[in-house]
Amino acid sequence: MAEPVKDMTKEFEEHGSSLWKDAWIKLRKNHMALFGLSVLVILIFSSLLTPWIAPYSYEAQNLDLGATAPSMAHWLGTDIFGRDMLTRIMYGGRVSLMVGFIATAVALVIGILWGATAGFFGGRIDALMMRIVDILYALPFMIFIVLLMVVFGRNILLLFLAIGAVEWLTMARIVRGQVMALRNLEFVEAANSLGLSQWTIIRRHIIPNTLGPVIVYTTLTIPSVMLLEAFLSFLGLGIQPPESSWGLLINYGVETMEEYPWLLMFPGIALSLTLFALNFLGDGLRDALDPRTSKD
């Protein structure tokens, strides 16, 4: 892990444009990343506009119609209650994207702070903080959820917290490892001796070098958070019918994948599309932010 930052020592003399400006210039050249970005932007906008552009009501039922395959009237078919799937996927996307981004952000903030602190100070503080992570890993998640549900009732905020509380652990371990490896490297020491302030060191060296793995892990976290949300909603924490999310739609779709495959396929496609878009964007961002590639 220590290797990739070696070349960094050369960067000291440079007073180029800021990290982000550089990154943006590089990102614009990356077609896949731009594709990912535009897909995400489209998804976010259509989610925001859903109440105005959705073709049908997301809750009105037509039990006699039931589950029908895609048709001109219902482009993505209908579910067993005769509700339009396109509409339900659009509404579901609002929930999933919101949960995905907010819960991941919660996990990110806690994980980075925790991991960076542990990694930066090391020694006893590090051992203590990491043992706490071990403990949290080991607690029975299901009981924890049931308890949360009873103590706090149903609450979408609580859902974010519960998911964030679970997902930050791995993030903390990654950040800690990264920071630890960087801490003792020559270039940081060199920067110290050059009289650069701690903040500058963190901003110019630690953050850029930690960012890559964090971004990659974030792109992996968002979809897993969306699926976790489905599991929690299924257990009764989180959103309740008639509202839905992509994860829940997939969950229901699995049960009838032989009879009504479109109930699984379309929400699955929506989730995968988001995942790929995030992944392309994530890879692009990582490359764009990688200090070494700036010389290429």
Next chain:
Amino acid sequence: MKTFDSPSCSKTTSGNIHSGFSYGLLTLILLLLVGCGTSENNVSNGNRDSILHWGNGTEPQSLDPHIATGVPEHHIITSVMEGLVLKDRKTLGPIPGIAESWTISDDGTVYTFKLRKNAKWSNGDPHIAQDYVWSWWRAMQPGLGNLYVYMLFPIKNAQKYYEGEIKDFADVGIKALDNHTLQVTLTNATPYFLQLLDHYSTFPVHQATIEKFGTADQRGTRWTYEGNLVGNGAFRLADWKINRRIVVEKNPLYWDATNVRLNKIIFYPTENVTTEERMFRAGQLHVSNDIPADKISVYKEKRDPSLRLAPYLGVYFYRVNINQPHLADKRVRQALAMSIDRDQLTKNIVKAGETPAYAITPPGTIGYQPPRQFNFDPEAARQLLADAGYLNGEGFPTTEILYNTNEAHRKIAVAIQQMWKEHLNIDIQLLNQEWKVYLASESAGQYQISRAGWIGDYVDPNNFLDLFLCDGGNNRTGWCNEEFDRLILEVAPKAKTHEERLAIFTQAENILLDEMPMLPIYIYASKRLIHPSVKNYDSNLLDQPSYRDIYLESPIEAAEKDTNL
């Protein structure tokens, strides 16, 4: 400590590398994984060896008949144990079991059973009338925590003994007159008493075995394990691998062993209903415990002979908490009941031949036809709601439907939620809770409307109506009506004729339906997949198979009727 690193990759170019070897290895692994294995078929093997493969729902908690409480337990226990009386597998009428005959006194309170002389325990011990006296004494020990102890309460002084009012068990109406004669005295004539004797909670247990592994009222001893369990049924326990399978094999000492045709039954804990249906399709089960609702139409369209749907003695309903201010008005409860379109629900949501319910008692229960007081009538429902002060649903507080986490319950709740929104213009929220939380909320009265179901233990309206007695533990609605209680507890037991008794039940049910502390939704149907090679399996109201009669058709004939979809 080191942590695992995430893929921190750099885009460095590498040289030209021959990577053929990677592909070779990859192919090898794939071949290794996919290339082997053909599925053997339990069903065809079972038909050859007379082994029945049975999907049993869940892992049983206990095989002790005085501790167990569930349907999966029922299936296994009835294969290894037997009561005084059996039920006809079609009509459920009583037929001789361990008792070869019985007489009933003219006033219907004294039953005298003649036990079979050739009845034996599976270890060879003689099976005598005293076994029942001891077993029922044990069943009534408070320390045992027998949840079905009330099945014995029709017996004279049984309840008083259980509750400690009477100390001497000799005062309870159970007497062994000699080794083969058992006399049971009841408090009142109880028309359904013989039926109770086929319920596992009244089965006899083998005293020496129980005392070998612990005291009579000790829970959790090892007497029900394979190698230990001594029973009196057509089969005996051969193997119990927890969460994997339970195997019972033919008991050669059973009194009717010559007529038992299965060699073995293997019970599988098939928790996941989707998996179970696929196991059935792959020929790994003869009988499934259930079938996913959305699969039923597929089987119906194919006219698959495996699909077995039959009426089931149970009712699905919603409890209404009448202590909630806005639900205290019976007009509101009536309006809710009248705006559920039960035909839609049974036809398009549950789909397995369930029938709409307009009363708590399933129709046709020993000839009883429950009264019908209302129909699906949104117009009248809106009027009732308006009379109660909620014109066009305005001002009606947001109301929550509580249900335990389950796909089927969710679907029904989602449909009803929308029906009430549409017809009554009221705001309904859904709340699902994990099973134990749901039970705690419901029994503490912390709900507004709550999903419920009741499956009859025996075929009698009494078993449904007594749910709503004032201090009945299963009432949970806060509803209490003295006249209703009096009819059920005092008037009905004294009825002289069957017709008179049913008339009293009708009267009681009319009160219940007028007050509507519960909203009846549908009458259950039993739904199973049964392979055509399984013979003598008749569906009945209690969905109780008779293992001693079942046999499997020869594999050649079965092959012709192979039903793989």
Next chain:
Amino acid sequence: MIKFALGRLLQAIPVLLVVITATFFLVHSAPGGPFSADKAVPPEVIKALEAQYNLDQPVWQQYFNYLGDVVKGDFGPSFKYSGRTVNELIAAGLPTTAELAFYAMLIAVGIGVLAGVTASLRPNTMQDYVPMTAAMIGICMPSFLLGPLLVLVFGIYLDWLPISGWGDIPGDKILPSITLGTGYAAYIARLSRGGMLEVLSQDYIRTARAKGLSEPLIIIKHALRGGLIPVVAFLGPAFAGLLGGSFVVETIFQIPGLGRFYVQAAFNRDYTLILGMTVFFSTLIIVFNLLSDMLAIWLNPKLRQEIRGTK
């Protein structure tokens, strides 16, 4: 190294104590006791049952009694499975789950490393894109979806493989192992690609190439050792994840493993079983994290020095 391992094991004791304590009070404060049922349970029955399992004692006393038993290695009786002890249930489920996790791990490492290494050899070509896209799909395919899909295709339509059970019918271990292993194979593919790319750009590889060593030799003898460090570090948490995540697969394929016991225990409020399983799982997680850390140290000389220097 031994000192390092011993130190970590000593640290594990307070961790386990906190886990037991937190879990104990967590399960005891969850609503609904082990004996509640849908049929009304008379209060006197509840009382009798609680007395039999010592649940009528004050919670603190139960807690210390429990700690005393755990030290002796006794997890107590299961509340739900009448007559069975928690030790017995763990012993019944462990071989199955361990075997499942082991096969899944083999698949994950086998396929993951192959795919990752293959991709890293020609970055940004089809040889890179194809396995990495497959890895992305693997990551986003949850086992509750992959399992039923595999069952449908290989079990029902093609009728090649059995779809349930474990060790009952030849071949019934294949589908569950693949289902459980795939997600981790995908992660490992990404990790090993990253690791290999780093290593392949190092001077010593260039030197080896300059010396004219054959490519397979360079990769196997020199590059893999360094390139797989991130993978090795991931194995500990991954194995823990496999054990914990096996319950979905166990449910789909009707496998009698620990995962199913654990979930059932949580639903049933089987206090002793939940606690026993938690202690058992935490111990496993700690041990596997330690093992994978030790392996990573052994592979990475730099870290080895660091450990020697600090201890």
